[in-house]
Amino acid sequence: MSWVKKTLSSTIGRKLLVSLTGIFLIIFLVVHLIGNLQLFKDDGGYAFNAYAKFMTTNTLIVLASYVLYLTIIAHVVISAALTLFNRKARGGENYMVTKSSSNSPWTSRNMGVLGTIVLIFIVIHLSNFWYHMKFGETPMVKYEKTMSGDIAIAQNFAVESFSKDLLKQDMVYKDLYKMVAEAFKQEWLVILYILAMAGLAFHLAHGFQSAFQTLGINHKKYTPFIEKLGLAFSVIVPALFASMPIIFYFKG
Numbered sequence: 001m002s003w004v005k006k007t008l009s010s011t012i013g014r015k016l017l018v019s020l021t022g023i024f025l026i027i028f029l030v031v032h033l034i035g036n037l038q039l040f041k042d043d044g045g046y047a048f049n050a051y052a053k054f055m056t057t058n059t060l061i062v063l064a065s066y067v068l069y070l071t072i073i074a075h076v077v078i079s080a081a082l083t084l085f086n087r088k089a090r091g092g093e094n095y096m097v098t099k100s101s102s103n104s105p106w107t108s109r110n111m112g113v114l115g116t117i118v119l120i121f122i123v124i125h126l127s128n129f130w131y132h133m134k135f136g137e138t139p140m141v142k143y144e145k146t147m148s149g150d151i152a153i154a155q156n157f158a159v160e161s162f163s164k165d166l167l168k169q170d171m172v173y174k175d176l177y178k179m180v181a182e183a184f185k186q187e188w189l190v191i192l193y194i195l196a197m198a199g200l201a202f203h204l205a206h207g208f209q210s211a212f213q214t215l216g217i218n219h220k221k222y223t224p225f226i227e228k229l230g231l232a233f234s235v236i237v238p239a240l241f242a243s244m245p246i247i248f249y250f251k252g
């Protein structure tokens with residue numbers, strides 16, 4: 001396993017790992033966004049709850065989610081090691097205030113701070129929804145097909161009546177939609193999500209194109225396209241995520 005040691009102890013090896021884990025997290029963001037957009041369907045949360053059930057019960061996806069947790073940890077730990085190493089190499093100077101820093105964009109000099117904002121967000125976010133869904137007891141909901149073929153809520157179950165047996169029934173789901181709707185009634189949480197999505201936007205604005213550059217994709221024709229794609233991604237994806245708490249807050 002000496003190649004693992006070599007990769008982890010060289011700067012270029014660490015940079016490569018940060019890029020690869022970063023690209024995996026970018027793919028996760030796209031999948032998570034598509035799933036979360038189901039929140040906007042006018043179906044009492046059926047599509048969103050069905051998506052969440054699929055994501056948490058399908059064996060392949062459950063395995064992929066373990067890879068995701070490891071990827072998040074690796075991305076954070078290796079980036080932190082790189083940042084500390086770079087600081088040391090500069091003789092302990094805070095490189096945010098060195099002269100050379102004025103040549104690099106603000107986002108690239110503050111990736112550590114921006115990444116920390118995103119990490120704090122993820123911890124709060126997981127404790128809001130994911131933890132309750134995986135380990136806690138949640139409200140449940142039963143849906144039915146109406147005569148017109150639409151899906152409607154047949155029965156709501158409060159958290160107190162949570163039962164694993166009930167969940168085995170057809171059309172009964174953990175009501176994550178309700179949890180999201182309730183959570184986003186809280187003003188402070190909505191503000192926190194908006195600020196965190198701003199942090200994510202700036203983190204991606206540098207991270208997206210930098211990941212491809214580190215992988216050696218540096219080409220006259222493709223690099224300008226990757227830069228534009230990265231910029232569009234870093235605006236559109238966080239904006240769509242931020243729209244969720246905002247829309248739920250105003251819907252009440």
Ligand code: HEM
Pocket residue numbers: 032035036052055065068118122125126129130133176180193200241242244245
């Ligand atoms: C603002 C809109 C968002 C909503 C409404 C939302 C909602 C949820 C919900 C309900 C879950 C648990 C169910 C599931 O795994 O699908 C979850 C899991 C998760 N969310 Fe989000 N999320 C949002 C944004 C984000 C963002 C921006 C990130 C990352 C920066 C993120 C990272 C995660 C992670 C890592 C998990 C655990 C996934 C897993 O276990 O496989 N979420 N989210």
